[in-house]
Amino acid sequence: MTDTSTRERADRVVGHGLGTSAPRPDGTPKVRGQFAFSSDLWADEMLWGRTVRSPHPSARIVRVDTTVAEAMAGVHAVLTAADVPGRATYGLEHTDQPVFASDVVRYHGEAVAVVAADHPETARRAAAAVVVDYDVADPLVDPEAAIDAIPIHPDGNVFRHVRIVHGDPDAAGDVVVEGAYEVGMQDQAFLGPESGLAIPAEDGGVDLYISTQWLHVDRDQVAACLNLEPERVRLTLSGVGGAFGAREDVSLQVHLCLLALATGRPVKMLYSREESFFGHVHRHPARMTYRHHATRTGDLVKVEARLVLDGGAYASSSTAVIANASCFAAGPYRVPNAVIDGWAVRTNNPPCGAMRGFGAVQACFGHESQMDRLAAALGMDPVDLRLRNALRTGDVLPTGQRITGVAPVRECIEAAVAHPLPPPAADDPLERPGGAGLTVDSADVRRGVGFAVGFKNLLYSEGFDDYSTAAVRLELAADGEPVATVHCAAAEVGQGFVTLAQQVVRSELGVERVVLRTADTGVGSAGSTSASRQTWMSGGAVQAACEAVKIALAARGGDLSAGPIEELREHHHRPTSPLDERGQGDAHVSYAFAAHRAVVDVDPGLGLVRVVQIATGQDIGRALNPLAVIGQIEGGIAQGVGLAVMEEVLVADGCIQNPSFTDYLIPTALDMPAVAATLIEQPEPGAPFGAKGVGEAPTISSTPAVVAAIRAATGVELARVPVRAADIAMPQAASRGAAQT
Amino acid sequence: MNETYGLRINGRDEQVREAWLGESLLYVLRERLGLPGSKNACEQGECGSCSVFCDGVLVNACCLLAADAVDAEVTTVEGLGAGSTPVQRAFLDEGAVQCGFCTPGLVMAVTDLLQRTSDPSETELREAISGNLCRCTGYGRIFAAVRAAQQGDAQ
Incomplete structure (x- = not known):
């Protein structure tokens, strides 16, 4: 048996190029516990860092006294804002967030100081011994009020207002439906909390081993705050325990480097799960009002929408998130006339930024709830209404941009509904809503089916010069066989770029052995692992470098014996334009579409929900690694299901109420529905290999599909996600409660 | 309060020297014994990332004091076998x-x-x-x- 399986594996290794389910190169160390995540790092004489955080969402800092903490045995440094040698603030797009708060704190959990000690417990006690006197103020927590309120930051309270006016703003339809919707604050909840190791270097610089999504943008922010040349701040990617947007922003990077330089010793930091909830941005909560106009036959005439996203205390990527939410607010439909107002505002709530789906998730819950409402008003089948209005290649978006790539919206919808419906619930009490709670009588269970479609942009938009860099080296190994080495700074966060990079090289160069150098800032930027962009951008850069190697090899007559060939290339996507004052412009490169059909079982009296099945059709361009694509689809759907029925960072008066995995619930193996997926393969013109990024689309319309299914089972309107048991069982009481908070 | 004590991990006797008794088994495995395969994702027994066998029983190493594992036979992911199972x-x-x-x-x-x-x-x-x-x-x-x-x- 062993011989056979070994031989099978060896056979499968041959030809693990594009289009195959090639295995992950990091898989074996990961299953054996030998893969080094950033939390696993260790150095001789290493100290432990710990952050001092504000317990108040809004306060003036009267006094910070570090003397007691500094005097504790084992404590090597206590640093505050006065110890930041360079720029006092950082930020992804706007540098508005202090490294340490010095005059005021603007959110619950904002960093005020950081300590280094010889044991994590000593560091914890020292952090607790730092005395901070606060003059507590009333927090600004209402995003609507924030628009006109007294600014809580010198840069103002409005991060961005996007207004899209398309076609005739006064157009009207025969049938008009209105709705107001809310999305709660979701957390990325990656499994590996923020962590890293900073080591002071002999040249006065620092080496930082870190979990991140974009090494170079971290480096630039760290260098500015340290007042060092970027060359003296060297970042190396360590094992990343998931990301989903939460590692776009700097968290402990600057603090770690400051401590290493101040103590002259390696310093490790590792957030606890609780601190992780305070240490990274979340998905923006949204309040949305919509008005849809249609003809009596079901053609969309106009969409009016107003979206208010609560960005919390600092800008992060709010300006880009609100652009996305606004651009895609009408959904993947032909909408000749539109008026869309999107606001991203500053409050004293926790800062919000990137999370998988990036603005499209919130908007999709709004537009898909509206499409169901419109279908009901028209007496049409919700799927037929969507098919009738589905975007196609050549159609124009509310931004005035014509879709030139593939847009198989109809195919996604048809594929999702073509999957067989699951059988009726088995008699197993564990399979009823509420599961092991065993509180549900099977006679009370009602089944519902719901449907939704969504889309979002791939790659960076609005004129950003988006690129990635890769170097490929081809040489003969000691045994005379060719070996290729890839150096690319693309952050592997679990999505499988390391697998794809090997597949690209195998297919392009025909070389079996492909070595991946560790991602670091020793090579040019690869951009961020976000916006579904690394397959396209860094895959494209690796492909371009391979092409250059092939040309150089051909010029040598195919003879590698004269020495290695190494080529470095950048891949830029085609230029885009900013949105103008009417929200018009060719702002996006490409789009990914998906449709989801959800089946749920609900006990309406108890408000308990079991999501039974999600069927999906997804536009992927081309499946470069089918197994990895399925993994992205199932994983993305899990996060969409989580937002639909369980996941919310609860914030009361600016304070997070549930910063733990005991109180912030994510789907377990018992919560996860069966997934039936169809991959729609229509190669995208202009995309390397014709492939679209697949990570985000599964998260977008899975949420409204589940909610639609619950509505179908119960008849309750459900205008907010996540849907809580009380929203179903006591809808009037629940909506009163929501109005009071 | 620091103490020296012995643990039996993956069939080997290990000494934990001059360690604070408040340290979890997870911390001692990861930071003192060079076995970081067990992961710390929540440190309150919710996520299972630190699962180990303690006398053959699956436990969360984050919720067990290392000093409580004295006399127990502990198996971590590193101890499942030389190759892959x-x-x-x-x-x-x-x-x-x-x-x-x-x-x-x-x-x-x-x-x-x-x-x-x-x-x-x-x-x-x-x-x-x-x-x-x-x-x-x-x-x-x-x-x-x-x-x-x-x-x-x-x-």
Whole structure:
């Protein structure tokens, strides 16, 4: 048996190029516990860092006294804002967030100081011994009020207002439906909390081993705050325990480097799960009002929408998130006339930024709830209404941009509904809503089916010069066989770029052995692992470098014996334009579409929900690694299901109420529905290999599909996600409660 | 209060020297004994990333004081075998690994399940790993890996 399986594996290794389910190169160390995540790092004489955080969402800092903490045995440094040698603030797009708060704190959990000690417990006690006197103020927590309120930051309270006016703003339809919707604050909840190791270097610089999504943008922010040349701040990617947007922003990077330089010793930091909830941005909560106009036959005439996203205390990527939410607010439909107002505002709530789906998730819950409402008003089948209005290649978006790539919206919808419906619930009490709670009588269970479609942009938009860099080296190994080495700074966060990079090289160069150098800032930027962009951008850069190697090899007559060939290339996507004052412009490169059909079982009296099945059709361009694509689809759907029925960072008066995995619930193996997926393969013109990024689309319309299914089972309107048991069982009481908070 | 005490990990006797008795088994494994395969994702027994066997029983190493594991036989993911076990190979072959942070804990939980029952029902399988959170995969490929490991064991 062993011989056979070994031989099978060896056979499968041959030809693990594009289009195959090639295995992950990091898989074996990961299953054996030998893969080094950033939390696993260790150095001789290493100290432990710990952050001092504000317990108040809004306060003036009267006094910070570090003397007691500094005097504790084992404590090597206590640093505050006065110890930041360079720029006092950082930020992804706007540098508005202090490294340490010095005059005021603007959110619950904002960093005020950081300590280094010889044991994590000593560091914890020292952090607790730092005395901070606060003059507590009333927090600004209402995003609507924030628009006109007294600014809580010198840069103002409005991060961005996007207004899209398309076609005739006064157009009207025969049938008009209105709705107001809310999305709660979701957390990325990656499994590996923020962590890293900073080591002071002999040249006065620092080496930082870190979990991140974009090494170079971290480096630039760290260098500015340290007042060092970027060359003296060297970042190396360590094992990343998931990301989903939460590692776009700097968290402990600057603090770690400051401590290493101040103590002259390696310093490790590792957030606890609780601190992780305070240490990274979340998905923006949204309040949305919509008005849809249609003809009596079901053609969309106009969409009016107003979206208010609560960005919390600092800008992060709010300006880009609100652009996305606004651009895609009408959904993947032909909408000749539109008026869309999107606001991203500053409050004293926790800062919000990137999370998988990036603005499209919130908007999709709004537009898909509206499409169901419109279908009901028209007496049409919700799927037929969507098919009738589905975007196609050549159609124009509310931004005035014509879709030139593939847009198989109809195919996604048809594929999702073509999957067989699951059988009726088995008699197993564990399979009823509420599961092991065993509180549900099977006679009370009602089944519902719901449907939704969504889309979002791939790659960076609005004129950003988006690129990635890769170097490929081809040489003969000691045994005379060719070996290729890839150096690319693309952050592997679990999505499988390391697998794809090997597949690209195998297919392009025909070389079996492909070595991946560790991602670091020793090579040019690869951009961020976000916006579904690394397959396209860094895959494209690796492909371009391979092409250059092939040309150089051909010029040598195919003879590698004269020495290695190494080529470095950048891949830029085609230029885009900013949105103008009417929200018009060719702002996006490409789009990914998906449709989801959800089946749920609900006990309406108890408000308990079991999501039974999600069927999906997804536009992927081309499946470069089918197994990895399925993994992205199932994983993305899990996060969409989580937002639909369980996941919310609860914030009361600016304070997070549930910063733990005991109180912030994510789907377990018992919560996860069966997934039936169809991959729609229509190669995208202009995309390397014709492939679209697949990570985000599964998260977008899975949420409204589940909610639609619950509505179908119960008849309750459900205008907010996540849907809580009380929203179903006591809808009037629940909506009163929501109005009071 | 610092003490020196002995632990038995993966069949070897280990000395923990001059250590604070408040340290969890997870911390001691990771930071004192050079065994970082068990992961710390929640440190309150919710996520299962730190799953180890303690006298053959699956436990969360974050919720156990190391000093309480004196006299116990502890097995971590590093101690499952020199090569990959059928469960570990199945995780690779079926695409059950993405970021991999939950993987060691899930490998331990699935190993435990298949030691207890060779052919778990769907509900038994889901229940058995419901104490192990995974944020990347949505569990689908993990279920497939368990079935593949079962068949591998049966052959």
